Every structure is written in structure tokens, then in C-alpha cells.
Amino acid sequence: MRITGIRVWQIDLPLAEGSYQWAGGKSVQVFDTTLVALDTDAGLTGWGEVCPLGPVYLPAYAEGVRGGIRELGPHLLGLDPCEHGRLWQAMDGQLKGHPFVKSGLDMAAWDLLGKAADLPVATLLGGIVTPEIPLYRAISQRPAKEMAANLRSHRDAGYRRFQLKVGGDADEDIARIRACRAILEPSDRLVADANTGWLAADAMRVVNAVRDLDLFIEQPCLTYEESLSVRERTTLPFVLDENIDGLEPLLRASRDRAMDMVNIKLSKLGGLTQARLIRELCARLGLLMIVEDSWGGDVTTAAIAHAAASTPSRNLFAATDFNGYVTRSFADGAPRRDGGIMRLPPGPGLGVTPRLAELGEPVFTID
Structure with missing residues (x-):
């Protein structure tokens, strides 16, 4: 061919x-x-x-x-x-x-x-080991009460894992985190994602102020060194995303014990081939993973589903249904959310066909 x-x-x-x-x-x-x-x-x-x-x-x-x-x-x-x-x-x-x-x-x-x-792509990526893929919902950065209300509406729709967009004013972020964690059940999971937005001093103020809560801290600062300095001074579990854009950064972060979870974005790494390599290493290192992309529609969501379904359940924190965030669908067969779960589309390959x-x-x- x-x-x-x-x-x-x-x-x-x-x-x-x-x-x-x-x-x-x-x-x-x-x-x-x-x-x-x-x-x-x-x-x-x-x-x-x-x-x-x-x-x-x-x-x-x-x-x-x-x-x-x-x-x-x-x-x-x-x-x-x-x-x-x-x-x-x-x-x-x-x-x-x-x-x-x-x-x-x-x-x-x-x-x-x-x-x-x-064969489905998930089979080629290692086998369908997580057929029911847990999803998380990203909560756009807004005032604390608005974010809590948004989170509640998505929880009512079936999501049980959430990522708060923080990384702004430290006092406002503390309020955002506390307001959102307060309406969740103990079994729900919460990630506070700063998207590199804090200085190390601001990050320390936030993590110290919420250290009594059950949550993850994601990518607090712009540089790896700044984020590592925060990681070393908190007991909250830690996620790295923007700093992990290839094999060498992952190996360095693993040696430094810089994170407990890695956010794997397909396009950040170059697609499924490189994401599979990073994923396999993360699984061997005992790390949790979020499998997703920077954004996308029906085809990206299908690729995420195949990558997530072939990830061991014990390592898969969540994936993302990006086609559930937008108003436009353009492909038949695209996976859809069912409660807080996504499943693979049927058929070989990615299982989706754009409506040209x-x-x-x-x-x-x-x-």
C-alpha cells in the first residue's frame, strides 16, 4: 500500500x-x-x-x-x-x-x-484493556462560584473527575479550589491545573492553603525547575504536562521524582506513535496518566479513545471527550460520552468517517 x-x-x-x-x-x-x-x-x-x-x-x-x-x-x-x-x-x-x-x-x-x-487501532496499540474509559471535565477559569456551579452541572451529567483551570491570582485560585472541592464526593477526583501560570511563590501560597484537601496540582510554573521546587515542598500529588514533551524530559522528571501523573497530549508528542512510547514507559514507571490532546473534534476524540482504551486501567486517570465540548460534529461513528464513560467506536482503524x-x-x- x-x-x-x-x-x-x-x-x-x-x-x-x-x-x-x-x-x-x-x-x-x-x-x-x-x-x-x-x-x-x-x-x-x-x-x-x-x-x-x-x-x-x-x-x-x-x-x-x-x-x-x-x-x-x-x-x-x-x-x-x-x-x-x-x-x-x-x-x-x-x-x-x-x-x-x-x-x-x-x-x-x-x-x-x-x-x-x-483491527481497531487500540488492538494495534497493545490491546483493549480499558474498554470503559473514564472521562474528566475541564472547568474553564471564572469566579469561584461560577466554576463551582459549572462543575456541579457536569457532575450531574455523569463526570466524576475534574480539572480546574487556575493559575491566576493566588487568593482567587484558593477560593476556586475550595469552592469546587466542597461540592464533590470523596470518591470524586479533582486536579487544579495552573497551566504554567503561577510564579513559584504564588504556587507555594496556593498549595499550602489547600494542603488539607484531596486534589492534584498540575503544572504550576512555566519551567521544569520552578515546578520541581514546588513539588519538593508539598505532599499533594503532582502532575506535569507542558514540560513533558518527549522521552528525555520524561526520563529526567522520573529520575527527579518530579510527578505522580503525566498528561499525554497526542499532538504535543507528534501523534500516536510517540504517545505509545511515552505511555509504555509511564506504565512501567508506575505513573498515572491523562490521555488527551490540546483540543479537537470527532477524529481527535476517536484517537484519544483508542490510546486510552489500550492503556492499563490502573494507570489511566482519565481521558477527554473533546467533541463533547463543541457544537459541531463532522464525522460518523465518533465516540460519545455515556455518563462519565467513553467507549471505542466499532469497526477497524479509528472507526470514524468524516462527512465530506x-x-x-x-x-x-x-x-
Whole structure:
């Protein structure tokens, strides 16, 4: 099987709650996602999707995805998409870094491998070991009472794991955390995610003020060293996200005992191939994991589901149903939330089929 063409669509995904806000006053109202199709001489098409959380979260942006695919695409024509090692050699040989560009192409290659083998991607990633995938809900940064009310509504909808967007004023963040933890049951799980927004001094004020509560602290500061300094002075369990963008940072953090949980974002790492490597190492190291992406729609959510379903239950803290946050669906077969659980779509590959009649012509084609 050989890649004969690449098609790319741009899709707007409006947020159901109007806006999504996190540390530093950052916000997004409409997500700009990129849908990628890899066409082959076998008549099969693989699908991938990449959706950065705006240009100010990670070193990624929507136009960069599409520009990078324009650069990489011609070099992938004629390659066998099922040979992931050769595909990655080709991508790395033609474009240094930029994992967010490669993620959708890698995702589509896994979809093709699953279709060629007539197996779900989760089976190819190690086997379906967690068929009922626990979900978490991210609570956008707002005043404490509003966040608590938002959390309560999502708890009523079935979620039992939550991520609060903090990383603002320390006193306000303390109030946010306490207001939200107060309405949860003991079995519910809460993560306070600062998204690098605190200085170390502010982070210490917060963790000291909430040390009596049952919660995780996620990525308090911009640099690894700052976050490690907070970790070393608190007994609360710790999550790293933005600082873990590859194998070497993970190994360093493991040596330093810098975290208890890792947030694995597919596009941050370059797609399912690299995420699988990080996931397997995290499992061997006894770490908890959140499996997700920076954002996305139906195809990204399907890829998350396959990565999460093949993650050992004891290590999987939660995954994310990003297509449940937005008002637009564009693919048939996409996984949906059932209470606080997500399940794999049926069928081989990722199990989703974009409705191209609704999407119109691609923004560009490489053949």
C-alpha cells in the first residue's frame, strides 16, 4: 500500500459554553482544527486531526499545522503508511521538530494500518484493556462560584473527575479550589491545573492553603525547575504536562521524582506513535496518566479513545471527550460520552468517517 495523495480541510469548532479560559487571561471561543486524509493506492483512506489550543498555549498554531503539511506532504507520497518507522524517518528528515504538524499524519497512518489489518487501532496499540474509559471535565477559569456551579452541572451529567483551570491570582485560585472541592464526593477526583501560570511563590501560597484537601496540582510554573521546587515542598500529588514533551524530559522528571501523573497530549508528542512510547514507559514507571490532546473534534476524540482504551486501567486517570465540548460534529461513528464513560467506536482503524459532503472542498491537496 502506498500513499497517493493528501487532502486537508480547515474546520471551525465553536465552543458550546461560549469560551474556554485558562491562566494568564488566555481564552478561545472557536477552535481552528485541521482534518487530514491520507489516500492510498489500495483504495483506503486514513484520517487524522490536529487542533492546537490557540497559538499561545504550546509551540503550535493552526496555520502552522497546514503550512507544515504543505512542506512535508510531497515527501510522503509513495511511502507505505503502515511502515511507521520509515514514515517517521521521512518526516523527521524533512522537518525538524514541529510534532504538532506530524501528529495528524501519524494518526491517519494508524487509521490506515487498522483498516488494512481489519483491527481497531487500540488492538494495534497493545490491546483493549480499558474498554470503559473514564472521562474528566475541564472547568474553564471564572469566579469561584461560577466554576463551582459549572462543575456541579457536569457532575450531574455523569463526570466524576475534574480539572480546574487556575493559575491566576493566588487568593482567587484558593477560593476556586475550595469552592469546587466542597461540592464533590470523596470518591470524586479533582486536579487544579495552573497551566504554567503561577510564579513559584504564588504556587507555594496556593498549595499550602489547600494542603488539607484531596486534589492534584498540575503544572504550576512555566519551567521544569520552578515546578520541581514546588513539588519538593508539598505532599499533594503532582502532575506535569507542558514540560513533558518527549522521552528525555520524561526520563529526567522520573529520575527527579518530579510527578505522580503525566498528561499525554497526542499532538504535543507528534501523534500516536510517540504517545505509545511515552505511555509504555509511564506504565512501567508506575505513573498515572491523562490521555488527551490540546483540543479537537470527532477524529481527535476517536484517537484519544483508542490510546486510552489500550492503556492499563490502573494507570489511566482519565481521558477527554473533546467533541463533547463543541457544537459541531463532522464525522460518523465518533465516540460519545455515556455518563462519565467513553467507549471505542466499532469497526477497524479509528472507526470514524468524516462527512465530506458537509465539509466541502479541501483547502489544499497534495498528489
